[in-house]
Amino acid sequence: MKGLLVLISTLFLSSSVFGAGFLDHVDGEPYRWNGTITYHVDNDSLGDISHAAAKTLVGDSLATWENISIATIDFQEGSDLAVNIAGPGQANLDDCTQGNWDDYIYVDESGAPRTADSVNDSIVIFDSDGSIIDCLLGVGNSLNVLGLASPGNLDDETMTITNGLILINGRNASSANADRIQATITHETGHLLNLAHTQLNHEEAFDDDSDNDYVIPTMFPYLPDDFDELNTPEADDEFSLAYLYPASSYADMGMIQGSIRRRNGDGVRGVSVYCRDTSNSLVNAVSWISDFVEAGEGEYWCGNLTSGNYQVEIEPIFLAINYFDPYPPFVVEEFYSGDVEGADPATDLSKYDGANLEEPDEVRTSIAVAAGETVSDIDIVLNEDGRLRSGQAVTGTSKGFFPSMEYFIKVPEGASGIRFDLVAEDNNVDLDLLVKCAPEFSLPFMSTVPSLVTSSGDSQQAEFSSTSLQGTEQIVIEGESLSACTYHILIPNFSSEFLPSDGILRANYISGSSANFELTATVLGADPRLNIVQGPGTLQDGGTGEILVASRTFRAFDDDIELEDVSFTDSGPGDLSTVSSVQLYLDADEDGSYEGENDRLLASSTVDASTRKVVFEDLNRFIEENETETYLLTYTVSEASSSASLGVLFAILMLGMLLTFRTPLRRGVGVLLLFCVLGVGSCGSSSRTFEPDILEGDVTVTGMTFGSNVSVCVNNAESVSEYFQCR
Numbered sequence: 001m002k003g004l005l006v007l008i009s010t011l012f013l014s015s016s017v018f019g020a021g022f023l024d025h026v027d028g029e030p031y032r033w034n035g036t037i038t039y040h041v042d043n044d045s046l047g048d049i050s051h052a053a054a055k056t057l058v059g060d061s062l063a064t065w066e067n068i069s070i071a072t073i074d075f076q077e078g079s080d081l082a083v084n085i086a087g088p089g090q091a092n093l094d095d096c097t098q099g100n101w102d103d104y105i106y107v108d109e110s111g112a113p114r115t116a117d118s119v120n121d122s123i124v125i126f127d128s129d130g131s132i133i134d135c136l137l138g139v140g141n142s143l144n145v146l147g148l149a150s151p152g153n154l155d156d157e158t159m160t161i162t163n164g165l166i167l168i169n170g171r172n173a174s175s176a177n178a179d180r181i182q183a184t185i186t187h188e189t190g191h192l193l194n195l196a197h198t199q200l201n202h203e204e205a206f207d208d209d210s211d212n213d214y215v216i217p218t219m220f221p222y223l224p225d226d227f228d229e230l231n232t233p234e235a236d237d238e239f240s241l242a243y244l245y246p247a248s249s250y251a252d253m254g255m256i257q258g259s260i261r262r263r264n265g266d267g268v269r270g271v272s273v274y275c276r277d278t279s280n281s282l283v284n285a286v287s288w289i290s291d292f293v294e295a296g297e298g299e300y301w302c303g304n305l306t307s308g309n310y311q312v313e314i315e316p317i318f319l320a321i322n323y324f325d326p327y328p329p330f331v332v333e334e335f336y337s338g339d340v341e342g343a344d345p346a347t348d349l350s351k352y353d354g355a356n357l358e359e360p361d362e363v364r365t366s367i368a369v370a371a372g373e374t375v376s377d378i379d380i381v382l383n384e385d386g387r388l389r390s391g392q393a394v395t396g397t398s399k400g401f402f403p404s405m406e407y408f409i410k411v412p413e414g415a416s417g418i419r420f421d422l423v424a425e426d427n428n429v430d431l432d433l434l435v436k437c438a439p440e441f442s443l444p445f446m447s448t449v450p451s452l453v454t455s456s457g458d459s460q461q462a463e464f465s466s467t468s469l470q471g472t473e474q475i476v477i478e479g480e481s482l483s484a485c486t487y488h489i490l491i492p493n494f495s496s497e498f499l500p501s502d503g504i505l506r507a508n509y510i511s512g513s514s515a516n517f518e519l520t521a522t523v524l525g526a527d528p529r530l531n532i533v534q535g536p537g538t539l540q541d542g543g544t545g546e547i548l549v550a551s552r553t554f555r556a557f558d559d560d561i562e563l564e565d566v567s568f569t570d571s572g573p574g575d576l577s578t579v580s581s582v583q584l585y586l587d588a589d590e591d592g593s594y595e596g597e598n599d600r601l602l603a604s605s606t607v608d609a610s611t612r613k614v615v616f617e618d619l620n621r622f623i624e625e626n627e628t629e630t631y632l633l634t635y636t637v638s639e640a641s642s643s644a645s646l647g648v649l650f651a652i653l654m655l656g657m658l659l660t661f662r663t664p665l666r667r668g669v670g671v672l673l674l675f676c677v678l679g680v681g682s683c684g685s686s687s688r689t690f691e692p693d694i695l696e697g698d699v700t701v702t703g704m705t706f707g708s709n710v711s712v713c714v715n716n717a718e719s720v721s722e723y724f725q726c727r
Contacts, residue, residue, distance in 0.1 A: 021195075021196045021243070021289055022194045022195060022196055022243070023150070023151070024150075024151050024154060024161075027294050028293030029159060029293070030244060031151060031160060031161050031194055032159065032194065033073070033161045033193065034160045036076045037075050037076065037122055037164075038075075038077075038078045038121040038122065039058075039077060039121060039122040040080060040122070040124070041054075041055050041058060041080050041081065042081050042085050042124060042125050044084040044085070044126045044128050045126065045128060046173050047173030047174060048173060048174040049174065049178060049181065053175070053178070054126055057181055057182050057185055059077065060182065061182060061189050062189055063075075064189075064232075064233065065186075065193065065233070065241065068233060068237075068238050068242070069249055070242040070246070070304060071245045071250070073241065073245050078121055081123065083100065085103075086099045086132075087127060087129065087130075087131030087133075087135055088135065090130070090171075093131060093135065099131070101132045101135070103116060104116050104118075104123060104165075105125070105132070105165060107136065112150055113136060113150050113165065114165075115152030115153055115163050117153075119153075119163055120163065122152065122163045122166075123163075124165075125165065125166065125167040126168055127142075127167055127170055128170040129170065129171055130143075130170065130171030130172075133148070133167070133171075142171045143171070143172075145169060146168070146169050146180070147168045147169055147184045148166075148188065148191075149166040149167065149188035149190075149192045150165060150191060166189065167188075168184060168185060168188070169184075177227075179227045179231075182227075182231055183223060183229075186218055186231050187230055190237065193241065195244075197319070198236055198237075199272060199287075200274060200285060201282055201285070204216060205220055205222065208225070210224070212282070213226040213229045214232070215234065215282040215285075216229055216234070217234040217236040218232070218233045218234065219237055219240065221319055234283070234285075235304050236285065239303045242304060243301075250303070250304070252372050253304045253371065254303075254307060254370060254374070255305060255373070255374040256301070256367055256375050256378050257300070257301050257376045257377075258312070258336075258376070258380065259290070259297050259300065259380075260273065260291075260300060261380070262343070262381070263343035263381060263384065263622055264624060267290070268298045270290065270317060270327070270328035271289070271298075271315075271316065271331055272315050272316065272328075273287060273288045273302070273312065273313075273380075274313050274315075275302030275310050275312050276313070277306070277309070277310055278308070279308055284305070284306060284308065286302045286303065286304055287302075288300040288301055289317070305369050307371050308369060309367065310366065310367050310369055311335055311366055311367070312335065313336070314333065315333040316330050316331050316333075317443075326439060327439075328442055329440035330405070330440050330442060330443050332382065332385050334348070334380065334383045335362075335363075335365075336367070336378055336380050337350040337363040337364065338365030341379070341380060343382060343383060343384045345385045349362050349363050350362055350364055386408055387409070388407050388409040388489075389705065390409065390523040390707075391520065392520070392707065393518050393519065393520040394407070394519055394520075395518050395519075396491065396516070396517055396519060397514050397516050398491055398493040398515045398517065399493075399514045399515075403491050406440060407488070407489040407490075408440070408486050409486070409487055409523070409705060410485070410705050411484055411486075411523055411705070412484060412523070412528070412559055412625050412705065413484040413625065413626070414527060414557070414558040415482070415484070415523050415524060415558070416525030416526075417478030417523075418476075418477050418482065418521060418522065418523050419474065419475070419521070420433060420474065421519070421520045422466070422471070422472065422491060422518075422519050423472055423517060423519075424517045425471075425515070425518075427470050427471045428470070428471070429493065430469050430471065431491055431492070432465065432473065432491065433465065433466040433467075433491060434452060434461070434465050434489065434490045434492065435463065435464040435465070436461060436487070436488050437463060437483050438487075441490045452490065467494065478524070487521075491517060526559070526705075526706070527558050528557065528559035528706045529557050529558065529711040530555070530561050530701050530710060530712045531555045531715070532554050532712065532713065532715060533552070533553050533715045534553070534716070535551030535553040535630045535631070536551060536553075536587070536590060537593065539551065542574070543637065544637050544639050545636065545637065546583070547635055548592075548594070548632060549633055549634060549692055550692045551587070551631075551633070552694060553628050554623055554629050555626075555627070555628045556624060556627060558625065558706075559705050559710060560622065560625050560705070561702070561703050562621065562623075562701060562703075563620075563621040563623060563629075563699070563701055564617075564700040564702060565616065565619065565700040566616050566631075566694065566700070567615045568633060568693065568698070569612055569613050569693055570613075570690055570692040570693075571612070572690045573689060574689035574690040574691075576607045576609045576612060576690075579607050579637055579638075580638060581605070581606060581636045582606060582634070582636070583601055583603075583604050583633070583636070584602045584603045584616050584632070585602060585634065586599060586602050586629065586631060588600070590628070594632045594634065603619060607635075614633075614692065633692055693716040694714050694716065698714075
């Protein structure tokens with residue numbers, strides 16, 4: 001794409017995002033228009049376009065949105081404004097108080113342009129010479145910014161928009177480029193309606209091929225080569241409008257709902273989500289931004305779906321020309337992969353590349369959607385391709401300015417320091433090492449996200465940086481500078497061929513020659529371990545049905561630990577052949593009961609009678625540093641077990657009584673007690689029929705920072721000295 005001209009929505013608006021959705025909101029609840037939108041047009045011409053012709057362009061653009069069948073919106077043209085709204089003129093930009101423009105438009109405390117209190121209805125301003133835009137955005141912006149728009153006044157009590165504004169730059173407007181002006185007005189009308197930008201189909205927008213510009217949504221922030229294509233809203237635009245102003249027919253469309261989460265279950269805000277019909281992936285496609293409604297769960301919705309099979313994919317936001325709070329994270333691009341969806345890249349093989357090629361071993365799970373149906377719980381867990389293990393070197397590539405991903409490693413509370421070592425394959429390539437505590441880095445393409453590296457070598461995002469002119473860098477963090485947090489690492493290629501003169505990185509810096517490197521992060525002074533101790537709950541001596549036979553509490557120290565497999569070995573006298581099944585529960589509230597609201601069954605298994613072992617594999621339980629999880633083990637026991645136990649006990653008692661009658665009283669009592677001890681442990685407190693314990697080597701774990709270098713301490717409390725182990 002050549003000669004990109006930006007379409008501004010609202011200047012530096014903190015709530016602005018880049019996927020189908022809305023601009024102005026309060027904690028995720030959007031403002032909406034209520035009823036007919038009356039508008040008044042400036043009485044000036046628009047550059048070389050006459051006033052009458054400019055009004056026709058406005059009317060046609062508004063009708064484009066009115067004609068979307070799954071939404072309900074209505075515009076009403078009012079009388080023209082009685083005055084011409086004018087800026088100071090290009091010759092007087094040193095004094096922006098000239099002109100009357102600031103009687104109608106101002107910038108609020110968030111940086112958003114709003115209508116003045118004296119304005120009752122919505123207004124369309126023709127900035128004939130571009131000087132209003134220069135006063136609002138800075139001198140020179142009228143050469144690139146085609147227009148801006150915003151809901152003007154907002155009613156917090158009713159969450160409604162009471163008026164709005166559209167401002168169109170006429171500095172270079174003429175009848176020869178009326179199609180460009182038409183596209184600009186159509187786009188800005190979307191912002192008037194409180195619609196946000198989208199970066200859906202950005203590959204097609206930037207490929208210098210006008211033949212595929214028909215797939216670019218109207219709310220894309222940059223004009224394509226074929227301007228007229230923005231005058232035809234795509235499915236993504238229709239979804240945004242129907243979300244705010246649904247018609248009854250919107251209920252007939254399909255929807256996919258899910259969440260974007262991290263390994264530990266936390267929702268992720270600010271990830272661009274796409275749902276694409278596999279039969280027509282560029283046209284039948286919609287987008288959303290995760291956690292748009294700010295519920296903290298990383299939710300997304302893909303609506304306006306026709307019947308078909310859809311794939312869900314994610315990527316980082318990078319076409320943000322407005323602020324996003326918090327800055328959108330640099331995540332790995334991936335697809336929803338169904339049963340193998342997860343954080344581990346060894347099992348979740350879904351990958352995305354610019355050519356959208358599916359590798360032979362890749363998993364991209366399709367979701368069938370029918371008309372009027374909502375398919376829920378299509379959750380994506382962020383793939384951890386960039387996770388580093390302490391002391392283990394990884395190789396990577398920076399193509400153009402940016403690497404293919406960012407890296408990260410968690411430093412536990414018990415660590416004394418961390419060292420990062422970067423070695424370039426070619427030491428003449430200038431790779432830089434940037435490190436920061438969480439959250440992730442953001443991609444500052446065409447955006448107001450702080451720059452990674454400026455022309456002076458400073459970083460506005462990184463807390464620590466090593467920026468020599470070579471490809472070998474090292475950073476050591478220790479003492480008061482060290483934090484117990486997840487450190488994120490980015491390795492940009494700072495060679496002069498990729499550095500823009502103004503220090504601001506733009507989209508054309510993502511291509512260029514590749515630079516390979518090796519990166520190692522080493523955490524110092526930590527002692528990662530998993531302690532396993534007796535858990536809460538009253539264990540049952542016997543009985544039938546499902547009985548509680550073991551409770552264990554697992555606690556992680558100096559690392560986040562994934563519990564993969566665990567085995568129990570039963571050393572009790574019970575007849576395991578009568579145990580039909582074994583269950584492992586998560587005791588979420590750690591009260592010794594598996595019937596709580598949040599308790600849940602993790603796995604079922606059976607006992608191997610010959611080895612007396614029960615094995616649970618692929619649990620994949622994530623235990624964060626200094627946190628605990630309690631697991632309860634139950635046996636499902638048949639009647640035979642109870643009868644057999646009672647039979648043994650009855651036989652022992654009868655034999656004891658018989659011997660008692662045949663011996664002196666004192667000696668007989670002693671014999672009875674002796675048989676009680678031999679048979680069931682003691683008459684006052686019998687031994688448990690089942691005694692499953694975790695033995696040394698029966699637990700498989702992986703530390704998120706230390707990998708296999710995690711020790712496991714097991715305390716089954718069989719002696720006083722053992723009781724104090726692992727505490």
